[in-house]
Amino acid sequence: MYSGNKSMREAFGHALADLGAHNEKIVVLTADLTDAIKVGAFAKAFPDRFYQMGIKESDMIGTAAGMAIDGLIPFTSTFAIFAASLANQAIRVNCAYNGTNVKIATSHGGVCVGADGATHQAFEDVALMRTLPGMTVLVPCDANEAYHATVASAALDGPVYLRFGRIATPVVTDPNEPFIVGKAKILREGTDVSIIAMGMMVPFALEAAETLKKEGIEAQVLNIHTVKPLDEEAIITSALTCGCVVTAEEHTVIGGLGGAVAEVLARHRPTPMRMVGVADTFGESGEPEEILRKYHLTPEDIVHQVRQVLKEK
Amino acid sequence: MKQERMKGKPDVQKAADLAQQLRRDTVRMIAHAGSGHIGGALSLAEWMAALYGWAFEYDTDNIKDPDRDRIILSNGHTCAIWYASLARSGLIPLEELATHRKMGSRLQGHPSRKAMPEFVETSSGPLGQGVPVANGIALSMRARSSRGRVYIVLGDGELQEGQVWESFMTASHYRLDSVCAFINLNNIQIDGTVQEVMGIEPLAQRLSSFGWHVIEIDGHDLPSLFNALQEAAETKGKPTAIIGRTVMSKGVPFMEGKAAWHGATPSAEQTEEALNHIGTNTRYRDFPIAGNEE
Numbered sequence A: 001m002y003s004g005n006k007s008m009r010e011a012f013g014h015a016l017a018d019l020g021a022h023n024e025k026i027v028v029l030t031a032d033l034t035d036a037i038k039v040g041a042f043a044k045a046f047p048d049r050f051y052q053m054g055i056k057e058s059d060m061i062g063t064a065a066g067m068a069i070d071g072l073i074p075f076t077s078t079f080a081i082f083a084a085s086l087a088n089q090a091i092r093v094n095c096a097y098n099g100t101n102v103k104i105a106t107s108h109g110g111v112c113v114g115a116d117g118a119t120h121q122a123f124e125d126v127a128l129m130r131t132l133p134g135m136t137v138l139v140p141c142d143a144n145e146a147y148h149a150t151v152a153s154a155a156l157d158g159p160v161y162l163r164f165g166r167i168a169t170p171v172v173t174d175p176n177e178p179f180i181v182g183k184a185k186i187l188r189e190g191t192d193v194s195i196i197a198m199g200m201m202v203p204f205a206l207e208a209a210e211t212l213k214k215e216g217i218e219a220q221v222l223n224i225h226t227v228k229p230l231d232e233e234a235i236i237t238s239a240l241t242c243g244c245v246v247t248a249e250e251h252t253v254i255g256g257l258g259g260a261v262a263e264v265l266a267r268h269r270p271t272p273m274r275m276v277g278v279a280d281t282f283g284e285s286g287e288p289e290e291i292l293r294k295y296h297l298t299p300e301d302i303v304h305q306v307r308q309v310l311k312e313k
Numbered sequence B: 001m002k003q004e005r006m007k008g009k010p011d012v013q014k015a016a017d018l019a020q021q022l023r024r025d026t027v028r029m030i031a032h033a034g035s036g037h038i039g040g041a042l043s044l045a046e047w048m049a050a051l052y053g054w055a056f057e058y059d060t061d062n063i064k065d066p067d068r069d070r071i072i073l074s075n076g077h078t079c080a081i082w083y084a085s086l087a088r089s090g091l092i093p094l095e096e097l098a099t100h101r102k103m104g105s106r107l108q109g110h111p112s113r114k115a116m117p118e119f120v121e122t123s124s125g126p127l128g129q130g131v132p133v134a135n136g137i138a139l140s141m142r143a144r145s146s147r148g149r150v151y152i153v154l155g156d157g158e159l160q161e162g163q164v165w166e167s168f169m170t171a172s173h174y175r176l177d178s179v180c181a182f183i184n185l186n187n188i189q190i191d192g193t194v195q196e197v198m199g200i201e202p203l204a205q206r207l208s209s210f211g212w213h214v215i216e217i218d219g220h221d222l223p224s225l226f227n228a229l230q231e232a233a234e235t236k237g238k239p240t241a242i243i244g245r246t247v248m249s250k251g252v253p254f255m256e257g258k259a260a261w262h263g264a265t266p267s268a269e270q271t272e273e274a275l276n277h278i279g280t281n282t283r284y285r286d287f288p289i290a291g292n293e294e
C-alpha cells in the first residue's frame, strides 16, 4: 500500500473511496473542509452520498446520527478540535449515548497543525473521546494503519472516533498485517523497557529504540492503534516483561494514552513509568518540527525518559 | 497618540491610502510566513481602514483605557490584516509584522489573548465564538456606564455556525446598541461559494428578524463604510449589523473571487505581482523583513 512518507488523512481519503464502492450505505458528511480532510475523491465518485454541511460541526454530527438511526453508515469529517471539542455534546448524546453507528473521522489531531496555532491544535481530543462510554477510539500510527482503521471502523457497529494527523509521517507498518480493533501490535521486541506509543509517536518510538540499542538497551515498542477498548493484556504483559514503561503520544499527558496505560498498570501491575506528551499547556504557532521540539515530543525525549525510568527499575 | 471616536469629517483619501498599505502588509506577511489566510483578510482592507483610520477610539499611550473601543475578530483567520492595522495605528511595532505565524511571535496564526492580552479581547480561530464574548463585554461596559463601542468582524461562511445566531439573539434581547457587527459578505468559503456550501440568505431579513438594525453596503466603498459606522453609533436600542458586500482577495485580480485563495500562500513571483497590482502611496513604507534590503 504505502511506503516512505505519507499523511494519514490521504490514506483515509483513499479508504473512504474504496469503502464507498463496496457499500452503498456509506455516506460522508463534511463541514467546509473537503480538501483538508481528503474526502474529495469520495465526493467526486459518489456525489449522491456526499453531504456538504457548511461550517457547523454539531449540526453535522447530529445529522449523521439521524442517518445512522435510519440505517446508513455515516462518516463525518472535520478537524479533530472541531469534532471532539466543539461538537462534544452532539457526539456525547447523539452518538455515544444513543449508540449510533457514526464514524467521526478527524484530521489535524495533535501539534503538527503548525502555524494555525493553539486554537487549532487538538491536544485533548483522545482524552475527551475515550471518556465517553461506548466510544471506540482509533489512533493509527501511519498511512497503512489509517487505511485499515477506516475500513475496520465501517465494519464495527457503533460510534467510532478516528484521529489522523496533518503532516506526512514515516510509514512503519506492514500493509499486509491484519488490523484488529482492540489488539495492540508489538512492532519491536525487547525486554529492557516497554515504549507504548500511539499515532505519529510510534515511528519516533522506533527511532528512539534504535538509539537505545546503541547503548545496549533493548526496547519493546507497542503500537496502541486502539486507545479504546484498550488492549490491557498486551500492556500488562509488556510491563511484566520489561519492568518499566514509557508512553508516548502527540497529545496531553492528562487523560490520553499515558493516562489510560497508568490506569491499567495501577490496577493490575504497578510499574515504574514515564510519559512523553504535551504538558498541561496550550500550543502555539510554529513549524511542526519546532513545536515537537519545544513541547518535548521527539525521539530524543523518548530516549531521555527511558534513561530516567530505567533508574527506577 | 489618541484617536477619538468618529471625530470630524473622515478623510477618504487618507483611509484609501491606509487600505492600500494594509493590503500590501497582508500579502507580505502571509508570503513571509509561508502560510495564512489571504483572501478573507484582503476583503477587509477598507473596513479596517475606516475603523482604525477614523471610527475606532484608542490611545497608544493608554492602551488599556477602560473606555476604549473594542474589536473582536470572530473570523480569527483573517488576523493578518488586523495585526497590520494595529501596526499602522502605532499600537504595535511595524517590524513585528514579519514575525506573524512564527514560533514565539505575539502575532499568532489566530489571535491569541494568551500571547497578546493587551489587544486580543478573546482568542479566536474556531469560527462562531466571537459574538457571545462581544455581548458579554458590552453588557459589562454598559453596567459601568462606559461609552466604548464593541465591534465584531464575522465571515459569511462563519454565519453557518449556530452559536452565532444564539448570540445575535442575546444582543437584541439586551438591546446592546454598543455592539456593531461587520459581516464580510465575500460569498466565498473554503469549499466554494456560500450558496453552494450552505446558503445563508435572505441574510438581511434574517438579521432584522433577529432584532438587529441592518445596513447593507458595498464593503469596499469608504464613504459608505463611514456612513454606516456613524449610523450604527447613532442607532439606539438595537445592535447594528453592517453587511459589507466584498470581494474575496480584493485588490489582487488573479486571486479575486477564488475559493482557492482562502488559505493559499503566494509564491515569490505571485507576491511580486500582487504587490504590483496593489500599488504604493507616499504616505506609507513597507515594513522591514530582516535580511531583506528595504
Ligand SMILES: Cc1ncc(C[n+]2csc(CCOP(=O)(O)OP(=O)(O)O)c2C)c(N)n1
Residues within 6 Å of the ligand: A031, A032, A033, A055, A082, A086, B037, B039, B040, B041, B075, B077, B078, B125, B126, B127, B128, B154, B155, B156, B157, B158, B159, B184, B186, B188, B189, B190, B262
Ligand atoms: C468551528 C470551525 N470550523 C471550521 C474551521 C475551519 N475554517 C477556517 S476558515 C473557514 C471558512 C470561513 O469562511 P468565511 O467565514 O466565509 O471566511 P472567508 O473565507 O471569507 O475568509 C473554515 C471552514 C474553523 N476555523 N472553525
